[in-house]
Amino acid sequence: MNKKIWSAGFLAAVMLIGAGCGQKPGAAPDDTPEQVTPAPEDQTGQGSGGVTNGSGGTSGAGNEATAPEMKTESIKAYYTDPEMMELVEGSAEISYKDELGKYEAAFKTLQQSSDADKLPLWEKIQLHSVQFEGGKLTIDVAVPDEANLGAGGESFAVDALKKTFFQFDEVDSIQLLVDGQQTESLMGHVDMENPMTR
Structure with a gap:
């Protein structure tokens, strides 16, 4: 059992x-x-x-x-020397998905540098937006007080911007806006063309 x-x-x-x-x-x-x-x-x-x-x-x-593939391109970017005596050419690698992304990436190269001998002139300037139509590139920025570089630095900064973006063949002119408005000067020292042309 x-x-x-x-x-x-x-x-x-x-x-x-x-x-x-x-x-x-x-x-x-x-x-x-x-x-x-x-x-x-x-x-x-x-x-x-x-x-x-x-x-x-x-x-x-x-x-x-x-989906759009990331493109990579090596471009020239422009800085100044530690004494801010001259414009210095450098090179940078940018990655982007589309044309506007290319211009935003190119602007970022002006804001940073890994080389102590190449100081970025646009480091403290903030990018609002980038637009491109019919050969005209419009860049809208904010320029805080701490971004002011004096007359020499401002002149180099404008030249650095022009040289960096005019290396792209499709860009015929650059309209730089500060907080959405045309301005005669970026930092108050140097007259600026509206728009800047080649």
């Missing part, structure tokens, strides 16, 4: 264990797509706004192919 009860209990335990194990593999595939699906959607969201949810991996690869 005890053997029968013990055997029945043993079989019941084995069935429970078997049933428990049988459910886990079923649960794992259900969980797996939930964890895998967001990754392709996140990637497509960065590239093109996440158009399709259905077949994540396939549509993700397709959307990334149609």
Whole structure:
């Protein structure tokens, strides 16, 4: 009698264990797509706004192919020496997706330098926006008081801007705005053309 009860209990335990194990593999595939699906959607969201949810991996690869590719270009950028006695030419590598991105990246090269002998003249000047239409490049900036470089520095800063952007063949003129307004001078010392031409 005890053997029968013990055997029945043993079989019941084995069935429970078997049933428990049988459910886990079923649960794992259900969980797996939930964890895998967001990754392709996140990637497509960065590239093109996440158009399709259905077949994540396939549509993700397709959307990334149609998204604009990053372009890299080596350009000239202009700085001044530590004594602010002359304009110094340097080179910089820029990466961008489109034409406006190229001009924004070129402006950033004027704001920073890893070479102690090449001081950036536009470091403290903030970029509001860049527009380009029909050969005319419009750059809108903010010039805080601490960005004032004096007459010599201002002259170099304007020259650095012109030389940097006129290296792009499509740019015929540069209209520099301060807080959205045309101004006769960037920092109050040197007269400036509106617009500046080659």
